[in-house]
Amino acid sequence: MALFKPKGATGGGGSNKYMGICEMGLVSFEDQSDKFDWADIFIVAEVAIKESDYNREIKIRGSFDKDGKGNITGGSVLNRMYKFFGDIGCTAGINVKGGWETEDGTAIKDIAKYLTDNHLSSVIPGTNPSYDFVGYVYKEANKKTGKAYNTVHYRVFPNNSVGNVDLASHVKWMKTNGYIKEAAAEILAKPTNTTKLPESVEDAL
Numbered sequence: 001m002a003l004f005k006p007k008g009a010t011g012g013g014g015s016n017k018y019m020g021i022c023e024m025g026l027v028s029f030e031d032q033s034d035k036f037d038w039a040d041i042f043i044v045a046e047v048a049i050k051e052s053d054y055n056r057e058i059k060i061r062g063s064f065d066k067d068g069k070g071n072i073t074g075g076s077v078l079n080r081m082y083k084f085f086g087d088i089g090c091t092a093g094i095n096v097k098g099g100w101e102t103e104d105g106t107a108i109k110d111i112a113k114y115l116t117d118n119h120l121s122s123v124i125p126g127t128n129p130s131y132d133f134v135g136y137v138y139k140e141a142n143k144k145t146g147k148a149y150n151t152v153h154y155r156v157f158p159n160n161s162v163g164n165v166d167l168a169s170h171v172k173w174m175k176t177n178g179y180i181k182e183a184a185a186e187i188l189a190k191p192t193n194t195t196k197l198p199e200s201v202e203d204a205l
Contacts, residue, residue: 003093003101004072019137021167023050023159024152025121025129026088031112032061040064040098041077043111045084047152048121050131056152058135060084064098071096080154087133087156088119134159136171141183148183 024047033042042061049056062077072078072094082093091103092114100108108114122130133156140151155170157163174180 001095001097001099001101001105003103004078004096018049018052018054019139021134021164021171022052022137023131024048024056024133024135024156025050025123025131026119026133027055027121027123027129029112029115029119031110036061038063040075041081041094043081043115045115047133047135048129048131049137050128056137056150058084058152058154058156060154072098084154084156090115090119132159133157134163134167136167136180138180139183140181153180 026045027048028046030044030046031042032044033039036042039061040063042059045058045060046055047058060077060081062075062080064072064075064078067073078094085092092100092108092111093103095101100111100114102108120129121132135156136153138151138153139148141148153171153174155167157167157170171180175182
């Protein structure tokens with residue numbers, strides 16, 4: 001079965017030193033979609049931030065749009081997922097029935113294991129991971145709680161001079177168009193719980 005692609009398409013703590021554009025490496029993947037009824041996709045990619053004692057999480061989560069037969073017709077989560085997969089060199093995806101597959105149509109039973117086996121940054125036990133990527137870390141306001149949470153944007157770029165420029169340009173565009181909304185100063189003064197998971201789809205998007 002062919003992949004369906006839409007058209008166009010842990011720990012807390014730390015300091016402001018580890019905000020903004022940061023060097024990072026992928027150290028683990030987890031599929032949490034079974035934990036939330038509303039989540040057709042809920043992939044958590046743990047990233048190590050260079051020189052930081054605390055890892056962060058990139059979360060790709062959301063639900064599909066489907067037709068009367070249950071076939072996928074779209075959903076913004078697919079755009080985010082395919083962008084992130086493309087950034088890390090992953091060609092797998094979702095078929096029209098919502099199953100995970102490789103590009104050649106081979107079923108993937110465990111997407112987290114597949115990503116772990118194929119797309120971690122080089123990790124040698126007891127040493128730091130390779131920081132293959134640059135990503136954007138910021139404080140995002142939660143409308144329900146009124147607090148700010150550490151968020152890692154879902155796009156990552158190669159850790160080189162071109163990647164840094166491309167990420168900076170992308171983040172600027174996302175901010176200008178309202179897709180990245182950083183917390184205001186008064187919210188940043190409140191305590192932050194970086195381990196909170198969303199209780200509804202509205203919190204997740």
